[in-house]
Amino acid sequence: MIRWILAACALAVAAGAWVLSGPDPLPEDALDGLVADAANGERVFIAAGCASCHVAPEADAAVAAPVMSGGRRFESQFGTFIAPNISSHPDAGIGAWSDMDIANAVLRGVSPDGAHYYPAFPYTSYFRASAQDIVDLAAHLRTMPADPTPSLDHEIGFPFNIRRTLGLWKLMAGGPEMVLAGDVSPEVARGRHLVEGLGHCAECHTPRNGLGMADYDAWLAGAPEPAGDGRVPAITPDALGWTAFDIAQYLSTGFTPSFDTAGGDMVEVIENTSRLSSEDRDAIAAYLLALPRSGG
Template sequence: MLGKLVRLGLLGVVIGAGLFWWITTPNVWEPEALANVDGDPDKGALVFAAAGCASCHAVKGTEGANKLSLAGGQAFETEFGTFYAPNISQSGEHGIGDWSFADLANAVSFGTSPEGSHYYPAFPYTTYENMEVSDIADLYAYLKTLPAVETPSLPHEVGFPFNIRRSLGGWKFLFAGKGWGLEGDLSAEETRGRYLVEAMGHCAECHTPRNAIGGLDRSRWMAGGPNPDGEGRIPNITPHEDGIGGWAVVDIETYLNSGFTPEFDVAGGQMAEVVENLKLLPPEDHAAIAAYLKRLVPLPRAE
């Protein structure tokens, strides 16, 4: 009887280990899904702006054309450790200059490195995974036009158990996967706004509160919450009186293009960077974002 129990226990361990290995295996695109997709660098420049790539990967404090030297190094302090934006310049040694289109697509859509390991979700791939392959191809084509910077990426400062990369597959199993925060019958303009906000703009990464292990609390979609770095709070951007309920569509459009609120305050901190990116988009995209925000469920500010 004891021997049978031991064998059953060992079988359970083997099955459990196999299940863990399956769940935590990094995902990648099937080659046929990426075949015959050609990128346009001019369109890619708009994807680059909408996705806010320079806001994280440019050297902190750089201005103008220097913001396109994507050497990384910016620090993001969280309760799980400090993460540093990597070099994503065209350096073959220190950046992504030798990456294929598939390498970039796997990183953006699944948080999977060219070596087949998991990236930390400080890189917002759980949002970018909703991006169309054609937009990733355009982004790839644009990145190829940018300079190489020979600056090594800084290592993340993450302690046990968060430094076990394989375990990130379990986190992805719980919180990754394509899907929208705003569902329902949307107009073409609202659908475009949803794509800009939820896929490229990754606004929920800051404006939606998180649970104890860092997953987005989708029941509080865009209701704001604590700043991950511990300084201040992220605003509620739902159409509730605690958020932007008093803002007209034109107020939102003006803010996205200039940074000025209806009260003549001005965007600061990280939002100032976001406005710098969004003002590069055409006016119809500003209108689409405003239409999307007005369709959100009004929620009181998350505490």
């Protein structure tokens, strides 16, 4: 009898886990009434750093219309993730995807066939973008070159290759709607939108626990480099010690106040931020300096 009770309990737990681990797509009316603006979509594309990950290895991500054929490898403690083809090709890329398909991928980490994406794709930050951003981005992506290069499978071992478990991971890893909460100035609000959402700065600059979940109590406080080579620096006000002008200039030129230059992955980040408007770079600086300092 006890054996049957235990079996029933185990079955109930498994059934509950299966339900909880399912995909959580956007409501069907999430994009209703939105009209795409491809010009703003290009700005979203730049701010989100799409080309930095999805162009072919060794290709120039800074050209006007990069070919988003994928193939770049990202090593981590969980395995190697390989960026997919997101070009406008209808078969190899995302050319046949609807706006809702793209929005679910970016904002919820859910594929058109209902599978979870790995958080190497930073939907854990992108969920803070607006639906309008994504509709605009989709319009811009459709203007870009198509490429037939097939996407490669990630090199992930057991148990991380079981995508369904990512549904439970998402439930545990979900962060606040905005980390810097409360009423802020319009400039800081724009910077918050860029840093916390589209720019996904925390994906590198915030430490994680053993399951890869961001430590929101150490927001932008620096973290080990994912591939295990060095450390990503803190960019909090105390750690930087820079003025708003210093930050904006660094995002434009790659030069620090001491005339050092950006290195590593920041070189690609600067390629993107240098193409933003000066107002957006100023907004990023205003946001970073609005973060709490040590002691309050």
